[in-house]
Amino acid sequence: AQSVTQLDSQVPVFEEAPVELRCNYSSSVSVYLFWYVQYPNQGLQLLLKYLSGSTLVESINGFEAEFNKSQTSFHLRKPSVHISDTAEYFCAVRRMEYGNKLVFGAGTILRVKS
Amino acid sequence: ETGVTQSPTHLIKTRGQQVTLRCSSQSGHNTVSWYQQALGQGPQFIFQYYREEENGRGNFPPRFSGLQFPNYSSELNVNALELDDSALYLCASSTARQNTEAFFGQGTRLTVV
Numbered sequence: 001a002q003s004v005t006q007l008d009s010q011v012p013v014f015e016e017a018p019v020e021l022r023c024n025y026s027s028s029v030s031v032y033l034f035w036y037v038q039y040p041n042q043g044l045q046l047l048l049k050y051l052s053g054s055t056l057v058e059s060i061n062g063f064e065a066e067f068n069k070s071q072t073s074f075h076l077r078k079p080s081v082h083i084s085d086t087a088e089y090f091c092a093v094r095r096m097e098y099g100n101k102l103v104f105g106a107g108t109i110l111r112v113k114s
Numbered sequence: 115e116t117g118v119t120q121s122p123t124h125l126i127k128t129r130g131q132q133v134t135l136r137c138s139s140q141s142g143h144n145t146v147s148w149y150q151q152a153l154g155q156g157p158q159f160i161f162q163y164y165r166e167e168e169n170g171r172g173n174f175p176p177r178f179s180g181l182q183f184p185n186y187s188s189e190l191n192v193n194a195l196e197l198d199d200s201a202l203y204l205c206a207s208s209t210a211r212q213n214t215e216a217f218f219g220q221g222t223r224l225t226v227v
Binding site: 101102 | 170220
């Protein structure tokens with residue numbers, strides 16, 4: 001069975017500082033990896049995904065994540081955060097060979113302070 | 115704009131009642147999944163429908179059931195509601211291809227009192 005661990009429940013950071021949200025997964029099979037963002041009282045929005053190819057993936061708003069197979073990690077980073085990045089971030093995995101079931105981590109709340 | 119719409123947005127029910135939540139999938143998507151997100155937790159997979167058939171189920175009791183219609187829209191039904199069923203219920207649509215992502219709706223906030 002797969003599981004996802006997000007190592008920090010909350011990450012406070014000042015505006016324009018860098019941030020890293022950590023995600024580790026366990027799976028006996030190859031997986032696809034995703035980061036979703038959730039703003040208060042809203043659904044989930046896809047932030048970025050690793051399906052194949054380059055292990056470094058980027059989003060349009062400056063986030064990036066690197067798939068590290070040996071460490072089974074998919075950490076999310078941004079070099080300079082904005083107040084508008086305040087939200088909850090979820091890491092998720094999905095098995096490659098079966099269905100579309102996503103297994104989510106417990107989430108990390110990113111609080112950007114001015 | 116993901117194109118996945120859920121209704122209603124909020125709902126209050128009494129313990130023991132039954133509830134139906136609805137989801138319209140994004141155009142071109144034939145697979146619908148439902149997730150339960152309790153307060154302070156990540157979403158948990160309930161089940162998935164593909165071409166009107168359930169083809170995957172998480173660790174939820176049989177009182178959680180669903181339907182998918184020919185237009186790929188879907189319903190989630192929960193019978194004999196319990197207080198612990200209070201949560202945000204999320205619907206996600208996707209294609210059946212392996213290398214694609216799921217798009218989520220805004221969710222239905224269910225409160226059981």
